[in-house]
Amino acid sequence: MNQTAESSNTIDEILEAAAVVFSEKGFDGARVDELARAAGVNKATLYYQIGDKEALYHAVLTRVIKRTANDIEQALETVSDCELRIRAFVEIFARNTGNVRYAAPIMLREVASGGRNLPESAVQEMGRVLGALTDTLQQGIEQGLFRPVNAFMVHMMIVGSLTLYSANEPIRHRNAKHNPEIHDPSHFITTEEAGREVGNLILAAIKAQPQETQS
Amino acid sequence: MNQTAESSNTIDEILEAAAVVFSEKGFDGARVDELARAAGVNKATLYYQIGDKEALYHAVLTRVIKRTANDIEQALETVSDCELRIRAFVEIFARNTGNVRYAAPIMLREVASGGRNLPESAVQEMGRVLGALTDTLQQGIEQGLFRPVNAFMVHMMIVGSLTLYSANEPIRHRNAKHNPEIHDPSHFITTEEAGREVGNLILAAIKAQPQETQS
Amino acid sequence: MNQTAESSNTIDEILEAAAVVFSEKGFDGARVDELARAAGVNKATLYYQIGDKEALYHAVLTRVIKRTANDIEQALETVSDCELRIRAFVEIFARNTGNVRYAAPIMLREVASGGRNLPESAVQEMGRVLGALTDTLQQGIEQGLFRPVNAFMVHMMIVGSLTLYSANEPIRHRNAKHNPEIHDPSHFITTEEAGREVGNLILAAIKAQPQETQS
Amino acid sequence: MNQTAESSNTIDEILEAAAVVFSEKGFDGARVDELARAAGVNKATLYYQIGDKEALYHAVLTRVIKRTANDIEQALETVSDCELRIRAFVEIFARNTGNVRYAAPIMLREVASGGRNLPESAVQEMGRVLGALTDTLQQGIEQGLFRPVNAFMVHMMIVGSLTLYSANEPIRHRNAKHNPEIHDPSHFITTEEAGREVGNLILAAIKAQPQETQS
DNA sequence: TATGAATGAGTGTTCATTCAT
DNA sequence: GATGAATGAACACTCATTCAT
The missing domain is CATH 1.10.357.10 (Tetracycline Repressor, domain 2)
Structure with a gap:
């Protein structure tokens, strides 16, 4: 039902976790593997949901x-x-x-x-x-x-x-x-x-x- | 003869050039190739003169x-x-x-x-x-x-x-x-x-x- | 009723579309996403109806x-x-x-x-x-x-x-x-x-x- | 001395080996790892000498x-x-x-x-x-x-x-x-x-x- | 039956570093 | 001391396939 709320939550969790990693390592220092791990999702899922590293950074x-x-x-x-x-x-x-x-x-x-x-x-x-x-x-x-x-x-x-x-x-x-x-x-x-x-x-x-x- | 003066000069030029690159790209964003090119020296020379990327960054x-x-x-x-x-x-x-x-x-x-x-x-x-x-x-x-x-x-x-x-x-x-x-x-x-x-x-x-x- | 006719039709359309993609890109160059899109079906549907990429290619x-x-x-x-x-x-x-x-x-x-x-x-x-x-x-x-x-x-x-x-x-x-x-x-x-x-x-x-x- | 002859030989050997792999697997089917292995060189060397997969294919x-x-x-x-x-x-x-x-x-x-x-x-x-x-x-x-x-x-x-x-x-x-x-x-x-x-x-x-x- | 979402296993490419000369 | 060439180890990104619904 609350598909929208749920998925925007997922995306929000990804962004929140990514913000922490980016803040610690910077864009170039952050590893996509690490970003995915921090968000608790598979790397490919991250690409599926948000896009590439740059898109993720922009969103954050x-x-x-x-x-x-x-x-x-x-x-x-x-x-x-x-x-x-x-x-x-x-x-x-x-x-x-x-x-x-x-x-x-x-x-x-x-x-x-x-x-x-x-x-x-x-x-x-x-x-x-x-x-x-x-x-x-x-x-x-x-x-x-x-x-x-x-x-x-x-x-x-x-x-x-x-x-x-x-x-x-x-x-x-x-x-x-x-x-x-x-x-x-x-x-x-x-x-x-x-x-x-x-x-x-x-x-x-x-x-x-x-x-x-x-x- | 003034080997020392000369090479410390070279080292200073390398550090000056590296500072610019590091300031623009950050440590992780800077490429050793780029650092060497900016300093006008061969990449291997840079290693010989100063050491690895981290040593160069510390010096800068x-x-x-x-x-x-x-x-x-x-x-x-x-x-x-x-x-x-x-x-x-x-x-x-x-x-x-x-x-x-x-x-x-x-x-x-x-x-x-x-x-x-x-x-x-x-x-x-x-x-x-x-x-x-x-x-x-x-x-x-x-x-x-x-x-x-x-x-x-x-x-x-x-x-x-x-x-x-x-x-x-x-x-x-x-x-x-x-x-x-x-x-x-x-x-x-x-x-x-x-x-x-x-x-x-x-x-x-x-x-x-x-x-x-x-x- | 004419379930069979309909799905064999669907399968035929899939094969026809896949043939075009395979002919243009070859087996390794064709992407399953692309094959599904060309056939106008969901990727998972393609797997359900025909099987994996190789089975599709064989059929074509x-x-x-x-x-x-x-x-x-x-x-x-x-x-x-x-x-x-x-x-x-x-x-x-x-x-x-x-x-x-x-x-x-x-x-x-x-x-x-x-x-x-x-x-x-x-x-x-x-x-x-x-x-x-x-x-x-x-x-x-x-x-x-x-x-x-x-x-x-x-x-x-x-x-x-x-x-x-x-x-x-x-x-x-x-x-x-x-x-x-x-x-x-x-x-x-x-x-x-x-x-x-x-x-x-x-x-x-x-x-x-x-x-x-x-x- | 015969630097030129020697290195063009190396490149020639790479091209010869790559031709075999490309002929067997096609462009999309060939793996860069495999191309490098067939040529007997490190993958990075292949990039250093020739360029990316497409450049290699063009050369072949x-x-x-x-x-x-x-x-x-x-x-x-x-x-x-x-x-x-x-x-x-x-x-x-x-x-x-x-x-x-x-x-x-x-x-x-x-x-x-x-x-x-x-x-x-x-x-x-x-x-x-x-x-x-x-x-x-x-x-x-x-x-x-x-x-x-x-x-x-x-x-x-x-x-x-x-x-x-x-x-x-x-x-x-x-x-x-x-x-x-x-x-x-x-x-x-x-x-x-x-x-x-x-x-x-x-x-x-x-x-x-x-x-x-x-x- | 159909599909949006998820993912393990790659895939091409790059990079810091080292080596032979 | 200087450098073209070489490379192991990542790295960002993709793909065929599966799963939950």
């Missing part, structure tokens, strides 16, 4: 990006205050990046490769995310709440710091293991906590100084 | 990181003012990332892979970079110049934003070509200019508000 | 050979004059080869493969065809109408020339397209017309010279 | 055709009498087909496939063979030695009969083994002897009747 990539874009857009829908919108943006992005373990590595590799495998649709999706932030910043500037800042650079700071922090995790832990004497707890907050830090820093950076009126 | 990676660490340490040597030190840090990092085209993609991929190929020596090198920033921030905080901030997160914001911005370039240009109607010049500043923006934003974020007359 | 091959053998035997039944029998033989063979497009390629490939897939029954069938010609020639020789010739070689000449000519068609047309300046209309007669030419040549070759008695 | 095909064309042209160079030229043509073709075991199956399969893999150069080569015969026939007709015949059909008869006879061999032997009671020695002459038979038959078919005292 699009899915990751679309999910983040959707979450952010949805979260911002009900918030109108500019500062809260910024906080919401950073919070959702951080939560997504923290929870969906594979998102950050996949995105970093994709950027590193010059977006070689980035389908146009995915770029559009990313544009939605950027647009949400840019619009909010613009609005805040017009309302005199924010200083005039380069919105794109603010975007880079939020996305770059949180993606890097999240993907960094294995290196940080390895480092802590090798150099336990210099263990710094601030290196081991969750990505969500990191999001709050970043949110605070970004707002401190962009908020107009109220004291300007103090004479 | 260490070289990239060491160069950045050296440049930053050197630049900070003569600066003592905390704010100027922050500016110098960001500026040097941005200049390096902007000029050495292959640095950002290589670092992003390395982080994405969980530092799988990061030799301990390289991690130490990165620690030096982080240490330089952390110390400066700590000092500024103690001097009442900076608010108490999470130094590691500030580091992530600087490094993340600039690395991402630099590596982003091909995607930004592709996007501009496909959607010329929404061309935004702020997406196309140089990495050095981006560094200044980031420097300003970071300082705005961390500087203590002098007028807050804490009584 | 036997059918092709049997048809030719039947046609020739039937045509010769009512002809007793030796010369006319030779003409009938060539004519029927040419007509069959010309009309049943897939016959020639299938036979050529089968011969080329050393008859690897030729079932004994099919060989017997071919023996009937050869026998019909051989008997006629023998009879003609005994009647002083034909010179004593190697019957098998005459058979090769008839079958070889017409099969080759028919299967040749795509090459001839391609050649004509690439070298239109040397277009020779004698390369583009129908296989039936070719049969008449071959019939004339063969008879000229084997007929006893009546003038031997002149002197 | 061109070589086979060129050899026959060369032999025939060379043999006809010194013969001017029309009848002798016809005999020479048939004899050389038969000898080639008989000695070079793989030639006939390869050609039959190629024709069967519609010349799908026949490079233009090979078609030209075949044109030379056909041209040699056609010119001789035309000349003989003009000299009143031959009846006006369809030269292309004569060509088909010669080439078709001998190719078929040669490729037929396994089937004939198998048949003889299964039906020893009807063993006919005329089925087991050499291809060269078959060539003489065909030569006689063809000449008998095309020679003008001298006694027809055309007044």
